[in-house]
Amino acid sequence: MSNEILVQLACPSCTHPINIKEQGQHLECPACRSQLLLDGHVCPNCGEYHKVDSGFCRACGTAMTRTCERCHTRNWSGAEYCQDCGAALDIFQLLHLHNKQTTMNRLDEQMREAEFFKEKEKADSERRMATLLEQEQARVQAIRERQATQKKQDQQLIFTAVFVLSIFILIVTAFAVL
The missing domain is CATH 1.20.5 (Single alpha-helices involved in coiled-coils or other helix-helix interfaces)
Structure with a gap:
């Protein structure tokens, strides 16, 4: 997208910038490897930060959550693995939804x-x-x-x-x- 928003957060341990768009809700500092949990979600499509958990991005309408097929837990749409059972989330389903949206x-x-x-x-x-x-x-x-x-x-x-x-x-x- 031409108007892509990059959202960065300073690591509380070493103040190194963390790109939260690339990582989703569970953050890891690339410098000191500190683990952080982000309160809210960042849209994987446009980068809009949502402090309140919502099903769809208020800026572009992209789905913000995906349901795990195995345990039916709601996960952030950018997550690769389920936060509850650890099952790999189907990236092809996300691509299909994105293509359908497109x-x-x-x-x-x-x-x-x-x-x-x-x-x-x-x-x-x-x-x-x-x-x-x-x-x-x-x-x-x-x-x-x-x-x-x-x-x-x-x-x-x-x-x-x-x-x-x-x-x-x-x-x-x-x-x-x-």
């Missing part, structure tokens, strides 16, 4: 991305539809204006034709009377 996180992220793209596409579609509607309204308005102009021109042409025809009839009638 897969679930990846699927959740993909669902959030899909929802984001769905909303973005919906907004883009609505924007395109609004643009097309504006263009269609402008086109219809332009057609109506051309029709009104054409109707006016047709009326003027009819009026001119009737006027010219009336004058022609008057001239023909005047010559016929003479």
Whole structure:
């Protein structure tokens, strides 16, 4: 992880720093080999220290405890052996749970991305539809204006034709009377 937290504790015997993330609840000083018992647990995934025993990390959601298959004792998830019976705890089970968590996180992220793209596409579609509607309204308005102009021109042409025809009839009638 890129934002990994390293938690260190000074050994009460020799003040040498002890990396508690690597060791879990039962600590051993690498310098003087003093044995210590840590009150609480450190998340094996993100390094968050939990003074109160909890089932899951409050920072990343990783399981903080594992149950021994032999004696059903709850152990810290980073422990290799059961604190009660000493049986080896299955590291493959921890890896499977971590991979399952990773897969679930990846699927959740993909669902959030899909929802984001769905909303973005919906907004883009609505924007395109609004643009097309504006263009269609402008086109219809332009057609109506051309029709009104054409109707006016047709009326003027009819009026001119009737006027010219009336004058022609008057001239023909005047010559016929003479």
